Amino acid sequence: MNATTAPASSTCVPSDAPGAAEANAVIAGARERIDALDAEIIALIRRRMAVSDEVKQARLAVGGPRLALAREMEILATYRDGLGGDGTTIAMTVLELCRGKL
Numbered sequence: 361m362n363a364t365t366a367p368a369s370s371t372c373v374p375s376d377a378p379g380a381a382e383a384n385a386v387i388a389g390a391r392e393r394i395d396a397l398d399a400e401i402i403a404l405i406r407r408r409m410a411v412s413d414e415v416k417q418a419r420l421a422v423g424g425p426r427l428a429l430a431r432e433m434e435i436l437a438t439y440r441d442g443l444g445g446d447g448t449t450i451a452m453t454v455l456e457l458c459r460g461k462l
């Protein structure tokens with residue numbers, strides 16, 4: 361079900377509140393944009409996984425290690441600089457999706 365067809369109850373707006381219909385309309389529109397953004401984020405992560413795998417295959421093919429920890433530190437710093445402390449948590453999850461568990 362997309363946001364425009366979501367029942368008003370799922371927006372958590374009290375149905376008898378003044379302005380409830382307007383609030384539901386704002387929420388429905390914003391949820392459509394959130395769904396579109398989430399689809400883009402998922403597609404980007406899938407693309408990143410494929411590129412990360414290219415690096416891994418190239419390195420393993422010549423006897424190198426699966427991981428490059430110094431490079432991972434740079435990536436953690438990039439996410440932390442861009443998103444603050446919680447960015448590090450996202451970076452850890454992205455890295456785990458791309459290179460597998462440590």
Ligand SMILES: C=C(O[C@@H]1C=C(C(=O)O)C=C[C@H]1O)C(=O)O
Nearest residue numbers: 412415426427428431432458459
């Ligand atoms: C892709 C690489 O290999 C591994 C995966 C990484 C990643 O997905 O960003 C980063 C470092 C490595 O542990 C790389 O070295 O760049």
